[in-house]
Amino acid sequence: MTATIPMTQNPNLVRGTLDLLILKSLTWEPLHGYAVSEWIENVTDGSLLMEEGTLYPALHRLAEKGFVESEWGLSENNRRAKYYSLTREGRGYLEREAASWAAYTNAVAKALAVESPIP
Amino acid sequence: MTATIPMTQNPNLVRGTLDLLILKSLTWEPLHGYAVSEWIENVTDGSLLMEEGTLYPALHRLAEKGFVESEWGLSENNRRAKYYSLTREGRGYLEREAASWAAYTNAVAKALAVESPIP
DNA sequence: GTGTGACCCCTTGCGTTACAAGGGGAAGGT
DNA sequence: ACCTTCCCCTTGTAACGCAAGGGGTCACAC
Numbered sequence: 001m002t003a004t005i006p007m008t009q010n011p012n013l014v015r016g017t018l019d020l021l022i023l024k025s026l027t028w029e030p031l032h033g034y035a036v037s038e039w040i041e042n043v044t045d046g047s048l049l050m051e052e053g054t055l056y057p058a059l060h061r062l063a064e065k066g067f068v069e070s071e072w073g074l075s076e077n078n079r080r081a082k083y084y085s086l087t088r089e090g091r092g093y094l095e096r097e098a099a100s101w102a103a104y105t106n107a108v109a110k111a112l113a114v115e116s117p118i119p
Numbered sequence: 120m121t122a123t124i125p126m127t128q129n130p131n132l133v134r135g136t137l138d139l140l141i142l143k144s145l146t147w148e149p150l151h152g153y154a155v156s157e158w159i160e161n162v163t164d165g166s167l168l169m170e171e172g173t174l175y176p177a178l179h180r181l182a183e184k185g186f187v188e189s190e191w192g193l194s195e196n197n198r199r200a201k202y203y204s205l206t207r208e209g210r211g212y213l214e215r216e217a218a219s220w221a222a223y224t225n226a227v228a229k230a231l232a233v234e235s236p237i238p
Numbered sequence: 239g240t241g242t243g244a245c246c247c248c249t250t251g252c253g254t255t256a257c258a259a260g261g262g263g264a265a266g267g268t
Numbered sequence: 269a270c271c272t273t274c275c276c277c278t279t280g281t282a283a284c285g286c287a288a289g290g291g292g293t294c295a296c297a298c
Contacts, residue, residue: 011254011285013223016131018285021230028236034246043230047223054285056248061284079246079293098231104132104166105224111140111162112217117147130256130283137256153275173256175277180255198264198275 014048018058020101021048023067023086023094030071032081033059059084067093133167137177139220140167142186142205142213149190151200152178178203186212 025031025039036059037050062068067090075081086094144150144158155178156169181187186209194200205213 010135010219012135013220014285015134015255016129016284017227021227024231024233032246040230043233044226047226051286052246052248053250053287053289057284060248075246077245077294081246100129101132101231102228105228107163107166108136108140109221109224111159112143112220114143114162133256134284135255151275170257171275171277172258172260172279176255179277194275196265196274200275 017101018050018054019062019067020094020097021050022055022058022062023090024098026068026084026086026090027094030083030085032073032075032083034075034081036084062090065093066090136220137169137173138181138186139213139216140169141174141177141181142209143217145187145203145205145209146213149202149204151192151194151202153194153200155203181209184212185209 021040021044022036025036025043031039033052033055037052037055040048040050059068059070063070063084067087068084069087070082070084073081073083140159140163141155144155150158152171152174156171156174159167159169178187178189182189182203186206187203188206189201189203192200192202
């Protein structure tokens with residue numbers, strides 16, 4: 001599904017959600033980078049096309065923070081691939097951040113829905 | 120309500136929503152900067168405390184882009200205050216950005232709610 | 239065999255922007 | 269005299285998404 005779909009265009013929207021999406025993609029089993037980007041593209045219905053120049057630095061950051069671990073392996077296509085897996089800390093971090101993200105977006109959504117001046 | 124409420128702690132969450140909130144606060148009538156920050160604090164139930172070092176540069180950026188206009192005036196407390204008002208372009212920008220923000224957060228929320236591996 | 243495209247990894251440089259940490263000044267109350 | 273609230277502003281600093289590069293392997297078509 002590598003269609004030429006328009007990408008996000010607005011880095012500020014994406015900011016901070018990439019870690020969330022990456023960690024979420026690793027919830028069930030280790031994935032290599034390419035598979036992570038495919039997962040994200042799929043679950044967002046193609047509305048989020050993750051650039052490689054974004055993905056790999058993000059993965060490295062998460063590894064440095066101890067939220068993911070990596071191991072070289074072989075992909076389904078018999079290619080050299082680095083598999084990332086969620087650590088226990090990463091799982092906790094994902095839960096906490098997802099919760100605070102939800103809370104924050106809810107607050108903003110409520111603010112944007114306000115209809116009377118200065119409630 | 121200037122209670123010492125813990126602030127956002129995570130710039131990445133806020134990223135990109137500040138413009139939205141600021142513009143939204145100006146929907147009904149011109150406000151000066153201080154009032155904008157109060158509005159945001161109120162409608163987010165104190166969960167978002169806008170720093171002045173964030174607010175004013177943001178207002179200047181929006182003015183430079185033509186989304187708001189400013190005019191010196193007097194506050195309710197008879198103090199010198201710069202009132203910002205939404206321009207027509209600003210109103211359109213707010214609508215568009217709010218829509219794309221909603222779409223994006225919905226996509227992410229859906230992704231974070233996924234329960235089966237690789238749907 | 240020589241593309242061509244999918245698969246897979248990576249880095250550098252740039253621009254944007256939230257925040258901390260400073261600054262100043264005027265009004266009102268104690 | 270002093271403090272608090274109200275109001276405005278600027279200068280770092282750090283983070284990070286992205287564009288634009290890099291490289292290598294495999295399968296299939298021509």
